[in-house]
Amino acid sequence: MRAIVMKEFGGPEVLQLTEVPDLERRAGHHILNIHRSGVNYADVHVRGNTYLAPVELPYTPGNEVLGTTPDGRRFVGLTPGGGYAEQAHLHRRVAWEVPDDITDDQAVCLALQGQSAWHILFTAAAVQPGECVVIPAAGGGLGSLAVQLAKNGGAKVIALASTPEKRRLAADLGADATVDSTAEDLTGEILEAADGPVQVGLEMTGGPQLPAVLAAVAPRGRLAVYGFAxxxxxxxxxxxxxxxxxxxxxxxxxxxxxxxTALPASMEKLFSAVRAGRLRTITGGVFPLAEAATAHSTLAARTHTGKLSLDPTK
Incomplete structure (x- = not known):
């Protein structure tokens, strides 16, 4: 089968298309013929050797996959790597059968970014109805879902995004106010948009935006940190x-x-929200497997909106 294999750490150019052996059966796992491989910032950290878990080379990145089993069932799920390939092992504990009325492009948005958005908001930050929450990268794959989930949960949403296009998208998805994340006085812009300090701030850049968001959080408020993009x-x-x-x-x-129980319960809620039209997934681009490096460059440039993925069938 074909897979993207890293033999060294570095830029997008280290993502090389390679022929590797087909997978063999493994206890407790499905073998998935992959239709979509999610592209996430975690993969960028893997490529640059800054991921939270150690990575041994050679390595095939990709933690989020959607595809079919040999008997034709369609699953979406999470892997500890190996997703940028035509096949992947998917542990049954983190595999969810996709309902017939959910498309491939919808489902691949949900396993990693959808689940993360849900649990950042409602498990880590414990967002409550009526609270005001700041959501960064609101035009991206995770951020666009978080805007909608927070709004559906009764929160007031202040969406941060770097371009007018992304801010318009966040507003269309339900954000109460949008703020230019590159603003010189980001704290002041957030406070003005929110009419005062916010109860919850989300942060995933790790850079200057982090202290700016923190400064806008009210006394006894909460900050949830989930990245350093x-x-x-x-x-x-x-x-x-x-x-x-x-x-x-x-x-x-x-x-x-x-x-x-945590991930199966939240995945069912995500499927239900998509089915009911309360959660809109945004597809930002689907690249052939051989163009994984281009997908990474697009993600790093932050010019896209929504979810990026690979199609290993092409």
Whole structure:
């Protein structure tokens, strides 16, 4: 079969299309013939050797896959790598059969980014109806879902995005206000949009945006941190955290993989929301498997909206 194999860490050019042996049966796993492989910032960290888990080379990236089993059942799920390929092992505990009325492009948005958005909002940050929440990268795959989920949960949503197009998308998805994430006085812009401090701030850049969002959080508010897409990892100011009694939660989805109820329950809610028209998935681009490097370059350039994925059938 064909797979993207990294033999070294580095830029997108290290993602090389390679012929590798077909997969053999493994206890507790499905073998999936992949139709979609999700492209995520986690894959960028893997490629650059900055991922939260160690990676041994040679390595095939990809943690989010959708496809069919040999008997024709369609699953979406999560893998510890190996997703950028024509086949993948998918552990039954993190595999969900896709309902017939959910498309491939809808389903691939949900396994990693949808589940992450759900649990960042409602598990880590414990967003409650009536609270005001700041959501970064609101035009991206995770952010666009988080805007809708927070709004559906009764929150007031302040969406951050870097371009007018992405801010218009966030507004169309239900954001109460949008803010240019590149604004010089980002804290001031958030406070103005929210009419004061916010109860919840989400943060995934790790760079200058982190302290700006934190400064807009109200006393006894919460900050949920789930990435460092900028490549920076700024320290949090302990004085401010104590002064305002702010609770900070880190979030990494694999810590829920062993929970037998959390992910199945949230996946069912995500499927139901898509089916009912309350959750709109945004497809930002589907690339042939051989163009994985182009997909990574597109993700890094942040010129797209919504979800990027690979189609290993092409």
């Amino acid at each position: 900028s490549g920076e990892q700024k320290d949090l100011p302990l004085h401010l955290l104590m002064e305002k009694s702010i609770t900070v939660s880190g979030f990494w989805l694999p810590n829920l993989y062993a929970d037998r």
